[in-house]
Structure formats: structure tokens, C-alpha cells
Amino acid sequence: MRIDESLLIESYKNNEPIAKLQKQFGISKSHVYTILKKNNIVRNKFKPETINRENSIIEDYKNGMIIKDILEKYKINDPASVYCILNKKKIKKKFEEKRNIDFDQILKLYNGGKSPREIGEVIGRNRSLIRKLLIENNIKLRENGYFKNQNKNQIIKLYNDGKNISEISRTLNCSGTEIKNILKEKNIIIRNSFPKFQNLDLYKDNIINEYGKKKSSAIIAKEIGCSDVAILDLLKRNNIAIRKIKGESHPAWKGGITPFHVVARECIKNDNWKKLCFEKNKYCSEISYMNKKLQCHHIYPFKNILKSSLMKHKCLENEMLKLALINDSRFFDTENGLIITDDEHKKIEKTKQDCHPYWKVWQAFPEFALKKFDFTEGQYLSFSANGQLDAQDAQVLVSNATTEIKKIIRYEHYLGTIPPHKLILTAQVNGIIAGIAIFGHGANKNIPKDYWELTRLCVPYYVVRHFTIKFLDMCVEYIKNNCPEIQQLISYADPNVDHDGAVYRMSGWGKEGKTKPSYCYFDPNTNQLKHKSCCRRVKGVDKTEIELAQERGLIRISLLPKRKYSICLHNPPPPSR
Secondary structure (H helix, E strand, O other): OOOOHHHHHHHHHOOOOHHHHHHHHOOOHHHHHHHHHHOOOOOHHHOHHHHHHHHHHHHHHHOOOOHHHHHHHHOOOOHHHHHHHHHHOOOOOOOHHHOOOOHHHHHHHHHOOOOHHHHHHHHOOOHHHHHHHHHHOOOOOOOOHHHOHHHHHHHHHHHHOOOOHHHHHHHHOOOHHHHHHHHHHOOOOOOOOOOOOOOHHHHHHHHHHHHHOOOOHHHHHHHHOOOHHHHHHHHHHOOOOOOOOOHHHOOOOOOOHHHHHHHHHOOHHHHHHHHHHHHHOOOOOOOOOOOOOEEEEEOOOHHHHHHHHHHHOOOOOHHHHHHHHHOOHHHHOHHHEEEEEHHHHHHHOOOOOOOOHHHHHHHHOHHHHHHHOOOOHHHHOOOOOOOOEOOOOOEEEEOOOOHHHHHHHHHHOOOOOOOOOOEEEEEEEOOEEEEEEEEEOOOOOOOOOOEEEEEEEEOOOOEOOOHHHHHHHHHHHHHHHHOOOOOEEEEEEOHHHOOOOHHHHHOOOEEEEEOOOOEEEEEOOOOEEEOHHHHOOOOOOOOOHHHHHHHHOOEEEEOOOOEEEEEEOOOOOOOOO
């Protein structure tokens, strides 16, 4: 679409803001500035009348005019515009809320028994300002209203009547700490917060019944009016197995992996995946060749694939997220499906979830694992008794994008793909991969030739934790010693997937600020996330990105800015004299 430059210039001369012109013409801010510069249009902020207006605002502010009056006088909507002018000229802002306040009225209300909070509500100011004015005028502040004698007596009476601290706090709208201080001041012994209820056995059958319906001890305690400790004590005395307070059993549960686990497990695509796996293995167990009560087992754990998929699609709303999970092809790879009987599946699943997937099968069926997977017996013995790999003595090696590396990145890394790259480094213990780092120029076309970006960093779940930092240090050291042409490494921590850059900070990488907020697209036709480049303007097609996105029915998803980190590999040359 060709831009009508004359219309844009006319709109700008009529004081239309740049942001509005961007939306109106579907172009970037820099494009607007380029058109203005090309047509020799002086931008508003450089015009003499603009400069005179700014000087006039500063003069008025120095003469005592408050921001509110300045906004009305100059017909400015946003106070930030005025503050920007003051900051530019380094004008110190005054605590102007003190002006135009009738202190005699405040004093009269305070002496009449009103609290600073109540006075603030009357005159439309905040409590802290009222307190500050009283202190500046040498007015001795009264004790907090809750500590008045009548309130103290009321608190003591309620406590002696059997009310607990939280109930008194709700009744009198005060804090538990204030109540405790009053009780200690009067030498009243504070009762145990978790008393043993003598009459709790009267509700025994009801409590056991409710607990059996998956209600938590905290919810039952709240309904009865006692502590959850007393509920748990009763359940233990009656030999009731106590559930772990996590997931859906936790009182603060707000949903999580479990609902999405069901979504991905019970969709039609999962049924089709099972069917294809069964057909591929002729409806027989791969271990015993039996065909009774067959199971389709994810070799690489379903839980880990789900975790990486949830990370990738976290920026989506719940309904879109469910659709994206169902259409994530990583769940439905037939080479990751192992057909076994129900008994064989139970035997494999006896081992812990955080062990290596091949070792997990080897532990239950060693002969089958040696035939099925590429690991030797010596490699299986490299793992600990829990099936984890201690990678402290790992070696860093240059690797190609092998099948094993592709598999780990696909199932472990939230992006799941290997981008164009210059170098792949792996940490290996006895030929077993313990870490993968991929370096290249990334998607940034402006990156210098002597810079590399860390585009993928992945330490598999079966490696003993805290190895990530050591592995990152080993990669930096390798590039420093073997790639002298590379001066600096950069990387980005993505808060959209809960990455905060802690790994880079602990490895000594420096902060380089944040990128601009970005966006991506969700395609409701394929239910997949797409990079923003999918709607880049095509040569010969006279349409903007917005028009292309609308034409294709794509939904724009806003993303948070990424945090940039870097590390210098070689000392910079001294400045020339």
C-alpha cells in the first residue's frame, strides 16, 4: 500500500501525534520521521513556538503554579509531558501537594478525634501527607486508634471470651501484631494457636468422609472452625492415610500441569498416535511379543515434553494454550512410542521420573534395552543408582547436529528446533550427552561478525543439577581458546517462558539492558504459534504487515522484552593516543 505523504504531512502540521499517524498509515515511527525529513518538515519539538511554550511552562512552575493548573492553562492531557520538560531542563520538582492545603482545617479535624486516614478522605489527600504536615508543625501524634483504652478493653474482653487473634482482627479491623502487643502489655498469656479440640471427635465421621472426597485438611478446618493441625491429628489417630499437600490437594491450587496433562492425553490426536504405534508393531509387545493389555509408553517422558510445550505456549490464553498443546507434534512422534504389556509398563515405571529414559528401560529389561537403543552396557553403568548422570568430569566436544542432539533439543528445549548455527558444543560423559550449546548469529541481522549469539542452551533433566553454570563456563573457555576471531558472546533471557537470566549472572555475564517488547502470531487454522516474520511484507505485494495478518486470520500476541546478557572473550585493545 502506497503511503499518501501529503496527507501525512498535513496531519502532522495539524498537531496529530506520531503514535496516531503510525496506526493511521500502518507504518513505523522511524518511517514517519523519514518522510518528514525527506520533505524538509521541521519536527514540532524543534519549532520556536514549542521552545517558547516549554520556557513559559518552566517559568510558571518556578513562580509557584502547580502541575494541575499548568495542565489546564496549556491544555495538556498527560502530566508526564510536563515532568518531561522539567527533567530536560533539570528543574527540581517540589512537593507541591503541600500547597493550597488548609492546615487549620486539618488541625481542627485532628483535635476533634479524626485519624490522618479519615482526614485524608475528607480533604482528598493521602494519609502520609497529613502525618507529615502534622509532624512538621510540631503536633504530637496520638497513638494508633486501635490502641485507645476502649479498644484495648474490647480486645481483652473478646480474647478472654474465647475468640482467637484472627477472629478479633477481623472484627475490629486491626492487625494480629497489634492485638498480640496489647495482650503482652497486660501480661495475658497468649494461647496456643493450634489447640487440641476436646469435642472434635463428635465430627469424626463427617471429617473422614469429607477428607475422602479429596477436600484438604485446611478447607475442612475452616468449615468447622479449628486448625488444620487438629484435623490431621484426628485423621492420624483413625489410621487415615494423609495425602501430600501439593497440586490439586493444596488449598492455594489454581490449576497447572494436571488439567493440561489430561487435555493432551485424551485428544483424538493421541488416540491416532497410539493406533499408529500399535500398527507399526503389529499389535504385539516389543519386549515379549505378547498381545494382552498393551500400553503405548513414551520413551522420552510425556511429562518433560509437556513441560517444554507449556513453556513455549505460556504467552497464550488458556483456550488457545489447550489448542496449541493438542497440536504440538512432539507428543505424537511414533519413534517415541514403545508398545509393551501392562505388566511390563508397571515394571518400567517403578523407577524414578528424573532418570534417563533409556536407563529406565534398561533397569527393567537390560537385554531388550541393549538391542533397542544405541547405548552399551558400560554407558548404562555410567549412571548413578537413581539413573542420573554426574557430569562434573564431562568433556566439551564439537559436534554436528546428530539424531541424538536433535532428539534432546526437540523434547527438552521449549523451542524444539536447531537454528542455523556456526558451532555446536556438547558436554559428554562416556559418550552420553550431558549438555548442548548452540552458537551462531541468531535472528539479529545487525550483529557484528566477531560476535556470536548463544541461540540454544539445554542441559537434559537426567543430569545432576547445577551443571548448567559449569557447562556454560566450559563453553566460554573453549571458544576463547579455539576461536580467536570471536570477541564477544551474547544471549537473551526470555521472561515469557520464566527465564530471568540467573544462569548468565552466576556465570559472570554482564547485563546489557532489555530488547524492545515484541510480538508473535497465533494461527487459529493450524493452532500453532508463528514468528512475527511470517507476515513480513512481500516484494511486489503492496500490503502492510497488519493487512497481511488480518487477511490470513492471524491473532497478534504481545510479548515481554527480553533481557540481554554478554561476556567479552578477549581484553579490548588499548585506546590509540
